[in-house]
Amino acid sequence: MTEQRLHLAAANLAQAKARRGQPISHILMDDGRVAPSHMLGAMAEASRIGQPVPQVVVAEAIASREDVLEAQALHFGAMVLKRGDTPPDPAVMDLLPPEFCLQHGVLPWMRVGDTLLLATARPDDFPALLHLLPLDTGPVVMALALEADIHHLISARAGTRLAQAAETWVPAADSCRDLNRTTPRGRLFAFAAAAICLLLLLLAPQLLFATALVLALGSLVLSQLMKLVALAALPRQTAAAPARLPENPPLVSILVPLFHEQDIARTLVARLSRLTYPKALLDVVLVLEAEDRLTRETLARTDLPPWMRTITVPPGDVTTKPRALNYAFRFTRGEIIGIYDAEDAPAPDQIDRVVAQFHDSPGNVGCLQGILDYYNPRANWLSRCFTIEYASWFRILLPGLSRLGLVVPLGGTTVFFRREVLEEVGGWDAHNVTEDADLGVRLARHGFRTDLMPSVTREEANNRFWPWIKQRSRWLKGYGITWWVHTRQPRRLWRDLGPKRFAGLQILFLTTLVQFALAPVLWSFWLILMGLPHPLDAYLTRPVILSLTAIFLSAEAVSIVIGLAALARSPHRFLYPWVPTLFAYFPLGTVAIYKALWETLRDPFYWDKTQHGRSAPDQPGADLPPDA
Known part of the structure; x- marks a missing residue:
């Protein structure tokens, strides 16, 4: 049957020789597949963005990929190969490595005599590709195939190996994947630390409590000082100028990992369809897990635009977002790689701004981080506090760290990379549950800079108590793991970052972890106000109590100032009255960190999934950011 179809394709090819070299646009119009008026618009757009007409025709849904493929076959005088009609010969598929095939959009299909039929989805690039083939490949003839067919066949044959990679x-040395493999030295250290704490608790409890108090106070003071320094480093806020695309804008690939998403698919398509970047230069990849039948069935019922596709990640030892991103990255070819989450609603001109800022930035700017905000801050008290916290983080702390030249721990979404930079640093750590923060550190260690960009993505605030605890425990667990990974060789980290950035990283990560873990020590001073005995009564003289009171009030004042300043730089000024209530919000993080510590001991790579689509935007259009 395969030979019959191959002979039929060759016969059709022979009949079409007369049309070889005819412009693809003319072929599509002559065959009645595209109206002349539509083709005129596609040709104008192709000229504007410097891309081939077939790419525009497909992206704008003027003609199907299959129609364009047939027209390309006539133009190039090449045979069309389809995996359903003419399956490739397994004996020749491995002539080229799958990584090479994905990079160049080709696949060895079969031999006809001594000649290799090499299927390609990018016929314009084929002449240059011939010089990259191994010398022993033999005679090669170009055939055409859909890129979706090439990807499907590579995934079916080499997916497991690509997933392991x-x-x-x-x-x-830069990964946490050995975290659950203890060594004799590590066990000895842990046993010694536990023994010392136990002995102090039994023999000198006041010393143990005093030590914990010093650590808690020190972390509190350092974290508040860092916030003030970040605030002072910020430039005056000005209105962002409209983005101006370069003369030949690049292809941008956007990875959107999905897992157990039933209610968000249709909304996601609608929100990403608002993007104003040329659709012919936009490649949105929805990344699915093999065992996630629910999401696959949901997407099967959803009409995806031509510039949006799916990639399914084979099962493996871990099921994490960074592993899925690493796998899907090989199936993209964008010069810029971006990440969105399932519930994201980016500003329509966001990709335009990304491209323009990368174009105007020096080569050592490897990453751009956008501003994350929430579209449901009015849902309840938890969403209000979460919105204030996000405003403080993305509008004050991260921009301040970037301006100071310190390490910027990335957010998990609305983050964009130069492709070559991702390849140089080795992508994401598949075992780290805060792969974003970890990648931010590795970018800095490789000499790359992360800049903030004035573009907003709105997403859903997790506003239910236990899901909030689960999400925050994953973040804190990942923060602890990231700190451990990069500090286990402190001299190397110092050499990579330099003293200023080394100190900044230690302050940022350790104060976050220590503050939440030792917060009960600070809470203990409520005992004094209630007239109850305190473990350190013997040392709490009046000057000491006054000093501690001054520290606590100063820290609270800094938190209020940062919260108010962050809201002043956001559209959420109506939340001003809620800033003082953060003192009751942050203690929830202490519950989360003890859950995180327990999980780190039991299952450090467990990914506690956050469910999306549970809280709608406060009002129609609330998921459309009006400004930064």
């Missing part, structure tokens, strides 16, 4: 892309 995705788990270990980051070198072992």
Whole structure:
């Protein structure tokens, strides 16, 4: 049957020789597949963005990929191969590595005599590709195939190996994948630390409590000082100028990991369809897990635009977002790689701004981080506090750290990379549950800078108590793991970052972890106000109590100032009255960190999934950011 179809394709090819070299646009119009008026618009757009007409025709849904493929076959005088009609010969598929095939959009299909039929989805690039083939490949003839067919066949044949490579892309020295493999030295250290704490608790409890108090106070003071320094480093806020695209804008690939998403798919398509970047230069990849039948069935019922596609990640030892990103990255070819989450609603001109800012930035700017905000801050008290916290983080702290030249721990979404930079640093650590923060540190260690960009993505605030605790425990667990990974070789980290950035990283990560973990020590001073005995009564003289009171009030004042300043730089000024209530919000993080510590001991790579689509925007259009 395959030979019959192959002979039929060759016969059709022979009949079409007369049309070889005819412009693809003319072929599509002559065959009645595209109206002349539509083709005129496609040709104008292709000229404007410097891209081939077929790419525009497909992206704008003027003609189907299959119609364009047939027209390309006539133009190039090449045979069309389809996996359903003419399956490739397994004996020749491995002539080229799958990574090479994905990079160049080709696949060895079969031999006809001594000649290799090499299927390609990018016929314009084929002449240059011939010089990259191994010398022993033999005679090669170009055939055409859909890129979706090439990807499907590579995934079916080499998906397991590619998935295993995705788990270990980051070198072992920079990964946390050995966290659950204890060594004799590590066990000895842990036993000694536990023994010392136990002895102090039994023999000198006041010393143990005093030590914990010093650590808690020190972390509190350092974290508040860092916030003030970040605030002072910020430039005056000005209105962002409209983005101006370069003369030949690049292809941008956007990865959107999905897992157990039933209610968000249709909304996601609508929100990403608002993007104003040329659709012919936009490649949105929805990344699915093999065992997630629910999301696959949901997407099967959803009409995806031509510039949006799906990639399914084979099962493996871990099921994490960074592993999925590493796998899907190999199936993209964008010069810029971006990440969105399932519930994201980016500003319509966001990709335009990304491209323009990368174009105007020096080469050492490897990453751009956008501003994250919420579209449901009025849902309840928890969403109000979460919105204030996000405003403080993305509008004050991160921009301040970037301006100071310190390490910027990335957010998990609305983050964009130069492709070559991602390849140099080794992608994401597949085992780290805060792969974003970890990648931010590795970018800095490789000499790359992360800049903030004035573009907003709105997303859904997690506003239910236990899901909030679960999400925050994953973040804190990942923060602890990230700190451990990069500090376990402190001299190397110092050499990579330099003293200023080394100190900044230690302050940022350790104060976050210590503050939440030792917060009960600070809460203990409520005992004094209630007239109850305190473990350190013997040392709490009046000057000491006054000093502690001054520290606590100063820290609270800094938190209020940062919250108010962050809201002043956001559209949420109506939340001013809620800033003082943050003192009751942050203690929830203490519950989360003890859950995180327990999980780190039991299952450090467990990904506690946050469910999306549970809280709608406060009002119609609330998921459309009006400004930064």
